[in-house]
Amino acid sequence: MRSVELFAGAGGLAIGMASAGFQHAAVVEWDHDACETFRENQLRHAHAVEGWPVHEVDARSFNFGTLGQDIAVVSGGPPCQPFSMGGKHQAQRDDRNMFPEAVRAVRELMPKAFIFENVKGLTRKTFASYFSHIHLQLQYPELTRRKDENWMQHRARLEQHHSSNKGQATYNVLFDVLNAADYGVPQKRERVFFVGFRSDVGARWSFPDPTHAEDALLVSKWINGTYWDEHSISRKRRLEVPLRYAKHVELLRTKSSLLILDRWRTTRDALSGLPDPEFVRDHEIPNHVFTPGARAYVGHTGSVLDEPSKTLKAGYHGVPGGENMFIKDDGKVRYFTVRESARLQTFPDEYEFHGSWSQTMRQLGNAVPVKLAEVVARSVAASLTLASLQPEL
Template sequence: MELFNEYEVSNLLDVSIHRLNAWANNGKLIPVKSNGVKQYDKQSLLRFEIAKEVFNSEWDEFIKIKPNREYTSIELFAGAGGMALGMEMAGVEHVLLNEFEKNACKTLRYNRPKWNVLEDDIQNVDFLEYKDKVDIVTGGFPCQAFSHAGKKLGFEDTRGTLFFDFARCINEVKPKIFIGENVKGLFTHDKGKTLEVIKQSIKDIGYTLIEPRVLKAMYYKVPQKRERLILVGIRNDLAKNIEKYTFPSKYHKVLTVSDAFKKGELYDKNVGKSEGVEYPKRKKEIMEKVPEGGNWKNLTDDLQREYMNGSYFLGGGKTGLARRLSMKKPALTIVCSPAMKQTERCHPKETRPLTVRESARIQTFPDSWEFQGAKGQQYKQIGNAVPVNLAYALGLSLVDFMNKIEQE
């Protein structure tokens, strides 16, 4: 009998310990007691689809995928290079990276002097010189509201938004396949109308969209609960091969903050010291009272009222407030401002926000990747990045698809 402790099961199924206990009480998932500790039999977990996928992981085979030839890409909204680095790890060759923000461009150039980094507003960039010369276009376009009044809801209706320029690049370059990534909320943005406009736009420029899917980074060797909506489009003349594209295989376990900070599966040494912000004196005194994995609800009522102010009387869980991470669980989504009240990311053991390098490790950047600009800019670059290992998995899925269609 293979047993898993309650933290491992909580992470695997992405439910709270409280929920697991409720399931134990109502008979949905019965724990096995071992030395007084709740554990769960692997067989009982196989009733959950996600457990089946993780336990039957093909990750070790998946990462053996190599390009049959040199596949090229254009990376848009490149940021600090999370997506680009993951794609590089998968064997994809970048011919152009476009990014507007100067400090992010400095980071890209510092770490990869040979990359062709174009520092400019995408709206100024003409991509026609790359027509029929590039296999892949990737990018995490910022999501802006579209106007729908009396419109035909297609490519032309996205003018003035950054998605329009993402689609314009694809239309001008004509890659075989593209990947766009965005926040999970795009699914429901404007009651789903925004995604419908995007779908129609992709159709308008001659691409067939695989049904969009939300991927949870924590199932792809990333110690973080980040969720991203992934759009994959295949050029219509190749769309008969659409079933040859498969989303990445999941990793065989869920990694935690401990895996990010300590020597092990992700890194060959413990996390080193790096720059970080500090709490003001009174905030630190209050945060000292929050236990590992806890939040404002673990404070005494008087401290709750002091810390939350008017928010104390509002509804909702607000569990991100005064939040201390847990070494035993994946981190919450890494944000641009780790000490901001609404998106608190306190170190599990020490009473301080995460440092730059701790944040970068949770995003699975290698320690050799150095961020440029002021401290606040470095945090922002990390918070906006695609986790490197998630991008690596997506890169492998693209290489696998390209290999398959070129074997015909």
């Protein structure tokens, strides 16, 4: 099935889509360093991106008419700074809001389905009106905004159409906030996903169930000790149940045998096998270079090794720092290297990043975790395949 990837960034969602079996007809991204990341990996024949048609262009000027009409899925993460906690909070007034271009792609390509991802901040009450505007536009992409309409007037017209419409919406659209840690990503990263299916496709779909759980991690650490065994950590650590978990761990002792999900993956899991670049400089691991200067202070602390990491962030005014460093076993803090950050975002180790440390960390901070993208994409692909096998009524 052919797909189109918009606002591709470092390629997390696009790689996940490809891993799920989609073939990219176009990968659109305006940032030069991100496009160079794609090109350099293609020159090295990295399996993840080989053969991708990369277009270094602003999505607002991309001609979707050149791609034909057999696009199965459009996917992408419209720039999220307008809605992020660290951004300017301007939403529809921010010129980095690319949701209108996502809607245009759906309108012009009429794919069987689409997958769009954004920051959890989009679901805040502050943006509730604009959130509903996005939802309605995705349901009825053919009802475009008129020249004399502002977005609120357009939303009102869409609401009237929706409430009076006797037939189906053009697209059946679902949305939900997913935590990447619940799907095997070693990072607590909550993102909102919009997934829509064209009504005439007849697809039946729901968001995939979590595969990993915090309870299973607590059991592996504080009840059966298998987590510490995996990392060859002394038995003494197993007795030090943090006070905030003590009561819950006691409850888990009575039902630990009933847990069926895998445990959350941790920062230590992600960094396993990588040398400490502060002390080992003669390794040949790409993008694994020590960056000095990390320090902790109130409200600016690093990720804990034995939990999923904090959410990696790009930062509007550069890399924030607190979310992009971790606390070592000796209590000191160190910045994640680009390779370590790529592990936290579940990029394959063969995938290398172009640009300075701050630029590559920005690419990674904006990315969709590859593993989460693949889980969602596989579920969409399965529903489309099943729908295509159903006899027409």
